[in-house]
Amino acid sequence: MVLVYTLYDNNEKVLLKANRKLTQNYINRIQQMDIMGLYVFEDDEIEEHTPIVSEQTRLKAIKSLKRLNIDDCIYIANNIVEEIRESDSMIVETINLSTYDNYTYSHSVNVDMLSVILGVACGLRDDELRKLSQAALLHDIGKTCVPIEIINKPGRLTEEEYAEVKNHPRYGYNMLRDNYEVSSVARNAILSHHENEDGSGYPRGLTSEKIHLFAKIIHVADVYDALTTKRVYKEAMNPADALEYLMGNAERMFDKDLVATFMEYVAPYPLGVQVELSTGQKAIVVKNNRSMLSRPVVRLDSGTRVDLLERLDITIVKMLTDFN
Ligand SMILES: [Fe+2]
Incomplete structure (x- = not known):
């Protein structure tokens, strides 16, 4: 291994x-x-994988977030844009493995990476990507103003506690007000990252046309990463189901076109996961077809490789890997 x-x-x-x-x-x-x-x-099975955002940068981002060093966060957010710009592929094809300990911080880095990928896919310019990246990395910074007992509460929140959690976009917006390094667009995106297309979100209940593109992007990335992560109070959803959830809630919560674009970059069947095929055989995903991520190349128990893009008669019926 x-x-x-x-x-x-x-x-x-x-x-x-x-x-x-x-x-x-x-x-x-x-x-x-x-x-x-x-x-x-498993050895010899899957090509070497280079992370889209390097481990060093991920670590620096986590440290800066922990220390609440906003200037460093901005610097790193810009680096993340550069790394994604320089990466050979923007396909997200590995499993999300955050630990309980640093969930808030590693979640922020994941949201940043997913947001910038989506931003590049939308054709944003580099200066816009940097603003998007700053907002995405700092999107939950306002949670530091919410009492820690509420943030870490394993059970269901009371109405009052939930109302306090819902203040975090506003807290974040206010925290960054005096920092001239953070652009107003980024601050606004932080304020609106929980707004839904149909106006059912918070804090302002804005509808689609009033929500900035950056906030819409961060919203998709944020929910996807939260769904695919195991928390004290919930199991992790597998990527295929999480993508299905996003599409199922497009128009109500998310921008439908953004979700469709997101699905072109996030693999529903990450490398190394075990699946069951319509033939009843078990197989491991060994390669993703960039042109159609829903049809990867798999390896059967017998060792035979099957390219599901060439064998359209065979489908994946179930994910066998336990993501928890
Ligand atoms: Fe949030």
């Missing part, structure tokens, strides 16, 4: 570098630690 992403401990110290073969010795040591899960590919 090969480790896909670099493994860090709680103090952000590197434990094991990406692309490293996992020997029994490493596995034994990892098992003694309090680690939720590892992302591994």
Whole structure:
């Protein structure tokens, strides 16, 4: 097995570098630690994977968010745009593995990455992408003003508590008011990232035409990442179901065209997941077809590779990998 992403401990110290073969010795040591899960590919099966946003940048972003260092966050948000611009592929095709510990921070980085990809796909200019990236990275910064007991509450929130959570876009907007490095467009996007197309969102209940494109983009990215992440109070949804949820709620919550574009860049069947085919066979996803992400190349238990783009008579009926 090969480790896909670099493994860090709680103090952000590197434990094991990406692309490293996992020997029994490493596995034994990892098992003694309090680690939720590892992302591994089985050897020789899947091509080496380079993350769209480098682990170093991800780590720097998490640190800056933790320290509430807005200037550093802006700098890193700009770096993230550059990295995505320079990446060979903007296809998101690995499983989202956030730990409970740093959920808020790694969620913000994921939302940033997904938002910038969507922004590039929409044809935004670099200066616009930088503003979008700043807003996406800082979209939940206002949660630092909400009492921590409410944020971390595992059970259902009372009406009052929920009302307080719903203030976080406004808190974020206000927090950044005096920082001239943050553009007003970015601040407005932060204020509106929970607005829905039909006016049922918060804090202002804006309808489609009043919601800025950046806020609409962050909304899609935010919900997708939240759905696919396991939390104390809920299981993780698999990517195919989460994409289906987005499309099912397009027009009510999300901009339909944005969701359609999003689906061209986020793989419903990430690399390494096990699926059941309509033939009754089990298979592993080994490659994604960029032109149609819903039809990947899979490898059967027998070792035979099947390109589902060429075998349209075979369909994926079920995801067998447990995402929790
Ligand atoms: Fe939020």
